[in-house]
Amino acid sequence: xxxxxxxxxxxxxxxxxxxxxxxxxxxxxxxxxxxxxxxxxxxxxxxxxxxxxxxxxxxxxxxxxxxxxxxxxxxxxxxxxxxxxxxxxxxxxxxxxxxxxxxxxxxxxxxxxxxxxxxxxxxxxxxxxxxxxxxxxxxxxxxxxxxxxxxxxxxxxxxxxxxxxxxxxxxxxxxxxxxxxxxxxxxxxxxxxxxxxxxxxxxxxxxxxxxxxxxxxxxxxxxxxxxxxxxxxxxxxxxxxxxxxxxxxxxxxxxxxxxxxxxxxxxxxxxxxxxxxxxxxxxxxxxxxxxxxxxxxxxxxxxxxxxxxxxxxxxxxxxxxxxxxxxxxxx
Numbered sequence: 001x002x003x004x005x006x007x008x009x010x011x012x013x014x015x016x017x018x019x020x021x022x023x024x025x026x027x028x029x030x031x032x033x034x035x036x037x038x039x040x041x042x043x044x045x046x047x048x049x050x051x052x053x054x055x056x057x058x059x060x061x062x063x064x065x066x067x068x069x070x071x072x073x074x075x076x077x078x079x080x081x082x083x084x085x086x087x088x089x090x091x092x093x094x095x096x097x098x099x100x101x102x103x104x105x106x107x108x109x110x111x112x113x114x115x116x117x118x119x120x121x122x123x124x125x126x127x128x129x130x131x132x133x134x135x136x137x138x139x140x141x142x143x144x145x146x147x148x149x150x151x152x153x154x155x156x157x158x159x160x161x162x163x164x165x166x167x168x169x170x171x172x173x174x175x176x177x178x179x180x181x182x183x184x185x186x187x188x189x190x191x192x193x194x195x196x197x198x199x200x201x202x203x204x205x206x207x208x209x210x211x212x213x214x215x216x217x218x219x220x221x222x223x224x225x226x227x228x229x230x231x232x233x234x235x236x237x238x239x240x241x242x243x244x245x246x247x248x249x250x251x252x253x254x255x256x257x258x259x260x261x262x263x264x265x266x267x268x269x270x271x272x273x274x275x276x277x278x279x280x281x282x283x284x285x286x287x288x289x290x291x292x293x294x295x296x297x298x299x300x301x302x303x304x305x306x307x308x309x310x311x312x313x314x315x316x317x318x319x320x321x322x323x324x325x326x327x328x329x330x331x
Contacts, residue, residue, distance in 0.1 A: 005283045008250055008323050017321070018251040018269035020045075022052060024059075026246045030238075031059065034203065036218060037236040041089070041200060042243060044070040053077035057087070061242075062235065064111070066092040068099045071108045081107040085198075085233070089131060091169070093117070093144060100124060111169055113145045115154045122161025130158070131167030131198065136184035139173020148184070151191055165192050169200035169237065176202070182216045186223070194228045200235040247326040249273055253316045254302070264298045264308070265316045271301035277324035280311045285321070289314045 003011075003021075011019055034040050042056070044065040054077040056063070063074050071090050079087040086109035093113035095103070097120075103110060104125050111131040112118050121128060132154065135145030146154050158165050170185045181201055189196055201217055217234055224232045251269040258264075267274075280299070282289040292314040299309045299322070316322065 003248065003323065005281075005288075008281075008283050008321060009285065012250055012252070012321055018249060018267070018273070020049070020052065020273075020326070021248045021250070022055065022243060023246040023248060024055065027059065027243060030242055031061075034236050034238070036234075038233045039235045040242070041235050041237050043240045044074070045240070045243065045247070048073060050077045053079070062087045062089075064089050064091045064237065064239075066090070068102055071103065072106065075106055075108065081109060086131075086167075089167075089169075091131075091133060093133075095120070109167075111167070112154075115146065115150060115157050118154060118158050118163055119161050122158070122163040126162035127164075129164045129166045131169055131200065132158075132165055132192075133169045133171055134184070134188050135171045136180075136188075138171075138176035138180050138184065140171040145169075145171045148188065151188055155191060164195050166195050167198040167200065168192060168196060170202060172202045178216055182220055185217075186220050189220070189224055190227075194230075196224065196228065196232065197230070198233045198235060199224070200237050203236045203238050203241075245278070245325060245327055248323060249277075249326050250321055250323045251301075253318055253320045253322060256316055256318055259298075262298055263295065263315065264300060265322075267299065267301050267322055269301045271307040273326060274299060274301055274307065274309050274324075276327045277309060277311075278327050280309070280313060280322065280324040282314045282316050283321040283323060284317070285319055289316070289320060 031040060039062050041062045041064050044063055048070055050073050053074050057078050063079060065071050071088055074088045081088055088108050089111045090103055090108050091111035094117065100120060110121060111133055113133040121130060133145040134148060134151060136148050155165060168189055170181055172181050185199060185201055189199065221232045221234045251267040253265050254268050255266040294312055294314050296310055296312050299311060300307060
């Protein structure tokens with residue numbers, strides 16, 4: 001656990017719990033490896049607070065989100081929505097009319113993952129600029145994005161509906177190689193033509209499980225800039241990887257009860273935040289909880305109480321704090 005018991009108590013005394021924190025030092029280490037890109041884009045995390053988003057903005061990050069509420073919070077955190085350099089992208093394969101109306105009202109740029117989204121947007125807001133997500137069948141989910149054989153028809157639809165495609169986002173799975181991504185991106189970029197200003201490419205893990213950034217992406221940007229006679233911004237799409245395993249949760253113990261021979265502790269947090277927790281720790285409000293007997297405790301949240309996590313920890317008391325590293329709460 002990167003935070004001491006004293007620091008966790010301090011956070012819990014100054015901010016309402018449950019509390020979700022990002023380990024900024026780990027994020028900074030990962031960001032330092034992505035220097036060749038003009039901008040780094042990360043995915044929003046469920047229930048992201050305005051305070052957390054503000055920290056991301058101050059770190060120079062941009063956001064992709066498929067949630068209207070997250071887009072609203074991102075704008076409240078100060079993320080800009082200028083079309084020529086969007087710091088927020090609403091990235092989805094469909095939206096309802098209410099969501100579309102709110103996105104237009106807020107001025108949030110849209111990343112269209114289907115031809116239908118292009119027409120819906122053109123009907124409501126002709127003249128707007130969009131990004132399109134293209135799926136070149138490199139291991140991404142089969143249901144995501146516009147497939148490459150539909151790109152030409154989608155661009156024609158954009159032209160007919162008065163929508164300008166200025167951004168291209170390539171979707172690919174972790175197994176896709178940088179060369180495969182680069183080849184697909186360059187092909188689609190030339191289909192889009194001179195209106196293209198931003199290229200968003202996935203940064204994928206190497207076979208060792210680490211990220212590799214010595215990719216052939218810079219060459220694409222140079223060739224496109226020469227052909228189109230204007231600069232092309234290159235964005236790294238790191239998804240949730242940038243913050244995976246860096247998020248810390250702090251929650252108060254609200255009840256401790258017996259169920260036969262088992263002891264169950266209920267926390268004031270949704271149970272999905274407890275999936276595969278790492279370094280689960282008990283912090284007494286005063287004193288050292290680890291002076292108590294340790295036994296197997298079943299830990300659950302205030303909702304979905306059928307989800308239980310077993311951990312051998314000191315016997316908790318109501319009012320204690322629990323802290324853990326969140327490993328499966330990223331998207």
